[in-house]
Amino acid sequence: MNFDRANDSEKMTSADADFADILIHIGYHKTGSTYLQDHCFQPINGYSSNIGGSRARIVKDIAFPDNFSFDHTICRRLYLPYIEAARDKSLRFVLSHERLSGYPPSGSYDRMLIADRLVRTFPAARILIVVREQISLIRSMYSQYITDGGDLSLDRFLETPEPQLGRMPGFRLEVYEFDRLIRHYQELFGRVLVLPFEMMMRDLEGFVCRITEFMEMPPPTSVPKVVTNSRRPATMQVVQRLANRLMSNNELSRGGIVRIPHFARRFARMQPIFARLTPQSFDDRLHSNIDRNIRAFVAGHYRDSNNRVIELTGLDLRIFGYMT
Known part of the structure; x- marks a missing residue:
């Protein structure tokens, strides 16, 4: 803990402690966040995630500001009206965005x-972290990267050229050493619930009930079994990655030759066409090849981290296929 954070803790008022009744869900990406946001964190289940607009403002208010311009007191004032409105209705306020991880x-x-901004803004809040087996997670995140507009091949995505120079941030395996972030949040907030995405897939109701128990709430009223983000055909992602290089112009693929506004969103409409034209056996083979390449790159990297997660959380990750 740095000295600034320690001083903040000493100045904590009783009003600050009131944030113990709110839940901050930080992701990770590709771990069922959309389902939780759209179907779990709703008033029918005793939650309010109303922040007066889209969830994108969470990124704008908390993640985006420059290091020297972020002010946790201003940020707190932005959300207090929504926290109080939730309390007035006997609902638990939820701040949920996977970009927080x-x-x-x-x-x-x-x-x-x-994490440090969150603890300064909402001290004593409760934290939800959802993890996922790393091979599957990297594959899904790479696909999402292409969906978002990225144009790197899998090999270039996994391994940045000249990483020792550190001039531009890129993917690194340490991102999914979950124990590091879990331990940091435990040290900052104390009450941290970690759940595996695979549990959501096997026992959705049990997964959601674990969250309500953590929040000291009655069982959920509604736990619909719906698919929120279906897997895209691998052929679609191959075509989009090449098209992004030519037609996309965003943070992930700058300066397309033919710039089409909101190209990634427009391309997404073609998913039904690719689904019809791609034989399932061929699609499965392409996905298996991607998994095999990721597994070869990762090797045994996450074994020690996963064992530390087991120690920190008591979760038996082995039954869900995690490397241990």
């Missing part, structure tokens, strides 16, 4: 900074 294609370089 960083952005993996850029190495989640600001994940520790965001």
